[in-house]
Amino acid sequence: MSAFGQAFRRFFGEERDALLLGLLRLALSTLLFFNGLRLVLEFYRDGYFADYFHMPLLPETWLPSRSGYQLLLGLQALAALCALLGFCSREALLTASCLGLYFLGCDRLQYHNNRYALLLLAFLLAFTPCDRAFLLVRGRRHTLPREQRSAPTFARRLFQIQVSLIYLGSTIGKLLDADWRGGQVLFMRFAKTPAVSATHGLPLPAWIIEILTSAWFANLAAKAAIGSELFIALGIWLPRTRRLALWLGLIFHVSIELSANVELFSWLMVASYLAFVVPEVRERRFEFARGKRRAELLARLVAVCDWCARFEHGPLSSASTDTAAFYVTNRAGQRATGALGLAQLAEAIPLFFPLWLPLALYAKLSARPGAQAASSA
């Protein structure tokens, strides 16, 4: 078989652990449910969309009647709930996402990029084996044993490409817009910040206002925003830059969530990063010293927050003469404690991931050669 044929077979026949896809299903179906709930609330508050001005992308005759729309809204919410609970989850995910896409086609005025992105990602997730873990309807046996979780995950690659396309589309749009490129758009937004901040009882110091209302700062911020998006879109594909791209993306979305109204967009994109996490589980090790209160607390925290099942947990052997409170062994076999150990924990635990870069930098700057890390591979 030719090299191309082998690569083709490998790409489309790839089988990986599907545990993280289950977690991703939980996140996306929750967002889908809230998206459906919003439509239901809008229906009861504002009425049937076709009773007033609307702009269908589909032919007018394809639009549902009032009662049909009501029925489909209920069906969408129900399907999202089934996907969340793990009852016919993939079919439910497909139903909810297709109905959502149909609703977007019914009225262009309801179109928002974040809603469209959510529906596309949910659609693609339905084609992955996301029904092998976190099936809440099964109670404590919610996750299948490891050997049954391994399944073809080619659609995960499509999901990843879609995430990249979202960032690329956004980058291209900004690059084509001279006002965005030049910082004029951000300049206008930043100029409002002092007044908005003051109305919330947080008046900004004069020097910050001077920076925020300066053209050079807006120009720089625009270039940084475009550069960040481009780096996230491309950097997530390279193993060497992926972690940094995901970290930058997380900070980027937290800052957007705090400064702009983007509905579910930030949550969606941060959740979608799960598709870029190495699917195999328990490839790292966390060991802690029994009897040390802080170490035991950390161990409990790691056990609770290790949603991606990155770590094998266990106490340090009693024969160990080490005095360290804990050790973290990463996938490369690098065993570390102290700041570097915490950085290795943070890089693998979603909730602590924002701390990864500061901790890693601190560890790098403060470490003497060989002081914290000792290869155990």
Add this chain to the structure above:
Amino acid sequence: MPRSLLNLSPRLRAPFFCAYLLVQLGLLLRAQRTPDLVFGFQMFNASSQLKISLFRKVRRHGRVRVVPVRDGVWESKDRAGTRHTYRWQDRVRDGHLNNLEQFVHASYGLDAQLYRLEFALRDFVRQLPEGEETEALIAEVDTRKNGRETAHVRLQADRQ
């Protein structure tokens, strides 16, 4: 092992993959040429604003006159002499288009909102009953693109 209809057979995976990507790329490229960038993943709003003022073109005593529509509401009599009230906001619920006489944020940019406004005018005129005196609905729109000087656009929907 869970069985699902969505487990694509190896033969179907590559066509599905390619078809999905082609559709997405096509939509993404097409979006750059549509005024409201629909399907284009334009995630962040521009900082433009617009102010819409509505006018009606009516024929009275044989003369065509342009009369302002205050707060989006006007009254007129039908052929039978019954008075009817017409309200822009009853038909156009979109928050960017139904705010009249004041500057509002142009979500997805000015082109997007002007494009939608044009459709809204046509839609409103289409809904007017036979015999109502309005010959055309006009929107005089002041625009401020990303904080620049105010410009002016006039949109008109004629009665067919």
